[in-house]
Amino acid sequence: MADSKADPGATTAPAETYTEPHASTAGEPIPRPNGWMYKGFHIGKRELWYASPKVQLFMVAMVCFLCPGMYNALSGLGGSGLKDRTAQTNASVSLYSVFAVVGFFSGTFANKLGLRVTLGLGGLGYSVYAASILCYKHTENMGFVIFAGCFLGLCAGLLWTAQGAIMMSYPPEHSKGRYISWFWIIFNLGAVIGALIPLGQNINNTGGDATDGTFVGFIVLMLIGAVLALFLCNADKVQREDGSRIILMKSPSWSSEFIGLWETMYKDPWVVSLFPMFFASNIFYTYQLNIFNGAHFNARGSSLNNLLYWLTQIFGAVIFGYALDYSKVRRSMRAKISLVVLFALTFIIWGGGWAWQVKQLPRAGTATLWDWESGGGEEFVGPMFLFMFYGFYDAAWQTCIYWYMGALSNSGRRLSNLAGFYKGIQSAGAAIFWRLDNIGVEYNTVFGATWGVCAGALLIAGPIIFLRIPDTVSIEEDLKFSDETVEDVAPQAVLEEKKADAHGIAKEEV
Known part of the structure; x- marks a missing residue:
């Protein structure tokens, strides 16, 4: 047994050895299969090919740029562009309720149907949602809004599971943080550019609702994103720079994938301690977007805040993504440091937010709707920067949670299931908090619940992050979840x- 462990050819060597790009022993480039998907092209000094992780991740990011990115820009206005926030809260409750159920099992569907088909189906619901909000503006057809929310919950569960599996399983181990940050940059550029649409449309609009042109622009861009998803290649075609491929199931069946769903938790029950972080990962949107931005700023003020919120997310993703890949510190130590930093940010940023929130009128009060001209701009600047820090915090949280899951495995099959758990539990939390806003819970109560859940989730996640995230995951460990x-x-x-x-x-x- 001792000899087999010391064997230099054994595949239990650190995965960093596997994942660094290698040339063959003869100094020749790593051979790739024939076909147009593997024909190289150069961007600067880098050679890329269509079926490479970088190109595929870029395409996935563009789909999310155009679909959920535009949805985030629309939601960031508060009330999805309507000052009467009833339509958005009703849609959001139905959306996340369906999302919670579909998301939990969507990893099974992704493994059976394939990531490309799953992503393509997932992009369909976003334009329907934007159309329902435009329809409600003119007809107050709440039934269509609730249906669109349910349909989007079904579609979003599929899209985000496929996206998460691609983002976590395609990169080599030493680059996962950077891949996550690259995705988050492109994805949030969608929200940034999308936010420019309502800002331009509403620059002179000191009233309530966004213009019709705002909604039409979102609908068109979302449709383009749904079509783009169909041009990805299947996961089994992807080849990394070192010649390795994605770990999948060769012949998945519905029964094998439902068994795999159970095995994901059975073989590592510690993953349950991440579930509170999953739950907390979208709950802050209710307070930040609907209560903070939607209830206290007019159309053009909320549009500017919205733009800056998503722009700041890009900086948060870059800082945390690259820090999590810092090679001079062991991966297990990087995980511990990141958790401590997240905990500190939770109290610094949300503590500052509480100092602002306690000074505001209660829900039943008539709040002044601010923009950059309010009080000569002085009343607007402080809340604007606070909202930017909320965006930074969101990006830090999302980047870390994806990196934690990616550090537990490199298996596409297992990570599809983890991504499904993540999105399902995340959506359950979001549905609950959107419902709190819908039934008129006081603003201070929603704030306190959000802050408390985030802080508690980090404490509960401590054991798996401090004890279970390894410096590397062996190929043999990942193959336990595959028939390859x-x-x-x-x-x-x-x-x-x-x-x-x-x-x-x-x-x-x-």
């Missing part, structure tokens, strides 16, 4: 080393 072999997925350098070892053993036997 090392030869199917290992990097070229590892396969060549195994062949050399086998050849040497054969000579000794002779």
